[in-house]
Amino acid sequence: MTNLSMMQIMPKKSAGLLMFRRSPDGQVQVLLVHPGGPIWAKRDVGAWTFPKGEYEGPEEPLEAAKREFIEETGFTVAEPFIPLGSLKQPSGKMVSIWAFESDCDPAALVSNEFEMEWPPKSGLKASFVEIDRAGWFSLSEAREKLSKGQVGFLEALADVVPDRVPPSTTK
Numbered sequence: 001m002t003n004l005s006m007m008q009i010m011p012k013k014s015a016g017l018l019m020f021r022r023s024p025d026g027q028v029q030v031l032l033v034h035p036g037g038p039i040w041a042k043r044d045v046g047a048w049t050f051p052k053g054e055y056e057g058p059e060e061p062l063e064a065a066k067r068e069f070i071e072e073t074g075f076t077v078a079e080p081f082i083p084l085g086s087l088k089q090p091s092g093k094m095v096s097i098w099a100f101e102s103d104c105d106p107a108a109l110v111s112n113e114f115e116m117e118w119p120p121k122s123g124l125k126a127s128f129v130e131i132d133r134a135g136w137f138s139l140s141e142a143r144e145k146l147s148k149g150q151v152g153f154l155e156a157l158a159d160v161v162p163d164r165v166p167p168s169t170t171k
Helices: 003-009 061-073 139-145 148-160
Strands: 013-022 028-035 052-054 082-088 094-101 113-117 125-129 131-138
Touching: 013 061, 013 148, 028 139, 028 148, 052 061, 061 094, 061 131, 082 148, 094 148, 125 131, 131 139, 139 148
Parallel strands: 013 094
Antiparallel strands: 013 028, 013 052, 028 131, 082 094, 113 125
16 A cells, blocks of 8 residues: 555544633633634634644654644643543544643633635735634533534533532531
């Protein structure tokens, strides 16, 4: 089998991190990011995602996930990382996600940039931020905002992290 035919058979792989926190009432909230650039500018419902990116060869998926999270948000990451599994996306790409509990101010987002031809077929290149905004969402809000192929990661998170912490009974 040639290298070209191997590339056509093997799906692209992507890895990312899902940051979560608890609201004052104990509800789980997740950090979602919105893709930058003109293609995503007017899209909202079903357009949000987790910070993630493609990786190849010898790079370990969790290491790629940490690298991508930092590059796309400018926020730090912290152990422990909870594996949420892998899901095949409608595009055929295989995405692996880990969760970690932390907090950040979405207004402090600092994303890397990418370059693309814009407007299409103009021959002109323009730079755009990879992530144009971030926000905290409850699990139910996130189900609406998130790209449909990634909703299963919210279910996996809900399986390992209770959505509400019972009120403290200590005085």
